[in-house]
Amino acid sequence: MEIGTGAGVSGIHLLRGMRRDGVLTTVDTEPDRQQLAREAYREAGFAANRSRFICGSALDVLPRLTDGGYDLVFCDADRREYLDYLDEAMRLLRPGGVVCFEGAFGRGRALDAAHHDDEALRLRELMRVVRDSPHLAPVLLPTDDGLLCAVRALGT
Ligand SMILES: C[S@@+](CC[C@H](N)C(=O)[O-])C[C@H]1O[C@@H](n2cnc3c(N)ncnc32)[C@H](O)[C@@H]1O
Structure with a gap:
């Protein structure tokens, strides 16, 4: 499941990592971008x-x-909504499934307490919630703009 199809770059990587019978569900507000992604997957x-x-x-x-x-x-859409995506992901994921948030560093702003814009504050809150949840086992990867991943614990 992908939130933020865009032009299909991440979707191709997700498809490459899936079982041959796996299906990628991908959501975006923009039909033109989804059309580009559809063509990219085919190519x-x-x-x-x-x-x-x-x-x-x-x-x-x-x-x-x-x-x-x-x-x-895999969440890569509106960063101010990431906490809402987390709530939905906890329901959508099977136990042992993984939720990922691209851009967790918010172009560095979420890591710098001097920044108080909406996105930076919400990303900081997301990191706190994921870290403190007894239902998640998280890891924060130092990729370009930060990739926050967490396993939904078994038995939750
Ligand atoms: C950074 S791009 C995604 C890039 C894509 N994952 C890729 O690798 O090609 C963010 C996408 O999220 C979409 N988006 C933004 N807000 C959204 C929302 N509330 N619901 C669904 N899609 C949204 C945008 O239209 C945009 O295509």
């Missing part, structure tokens, strides 16, 4: 039945998806 060699595109706002779409039906939720 990368993935059959059309390996992906499901849903056009809409994440917070409208996610509540309609199946509980426990996903192995991984």
Whole structure:
């Protein structure tokens, strides 16, 4: 499950890492971007039945998806909504599944207490919530703009 299809760069990587019968569900508000991603997946060699595109706002779409039906939720859309995506991911993921947040550093602003803009504050809160949750085992990877990942603990 991907939130933020964009032009399909991350989707191709997700598809490459999946089982051959795995299906990527990907959500974006922009139909034109999803069309670019659809073409990119095809050019990368993935059959059309390996992906499901849903056009809409994440917070409208996610509540309609199946509980426990996903192995991984990759978030790369509106960083100010990441805490809401986390709530949805906890419901969507099977136990042992993984939630990932691209851009957790907020272009460095989330790591610098001098910044108090909405996005920086919300990303800091996200990192606190993930760190303190008894239901998550997190890791923060120092990729370009930070990749926060967490496993949904078994038995939760
Ligand atoms: C950084 S881009 C995603 C890039 C993509 N993951 C890739 O690697 O090509 C962010 C995307 O999130 C989408 N987006 C922003 N807010 C959204 C929302 N509330 N719901 C769904 N998609 C949203 C934008 O339209 C944009 O395509």
